Amino acid sequence: MMLAEWRDQAACRGIPRWVFFPPTGGGPKNGRSGGPNTAYNEARAICSACPVQAPCLVSALAAERGYRGEKGRGMRGGLTPTERDRFTDLVGAR
């Protein structure tokens, strides 16, 4: 599947950007104290039904090499920035 093709099928097309980049995204009250990070709930639900979740995640991981943390990254490929950091740590991709 070509780059432009999978983006055309993205379930997030037309969804406001703030849903995937919530203002309270990775703040200290969202997930870091052991509780669930609820700021991404709506985005996570959209991603979970997205037909192009896999190419989206691969694209995000490739584009974010060297970047860590929540700031300015948002939900992509069904994973929050922190979850993508954990994933790349697990597979040793960075």
Ligand code: SF4
């Ligand atoms: S997986 Fe999520 S962020 Fe990626 S294209 Fe689909 S809806 Fe958008």
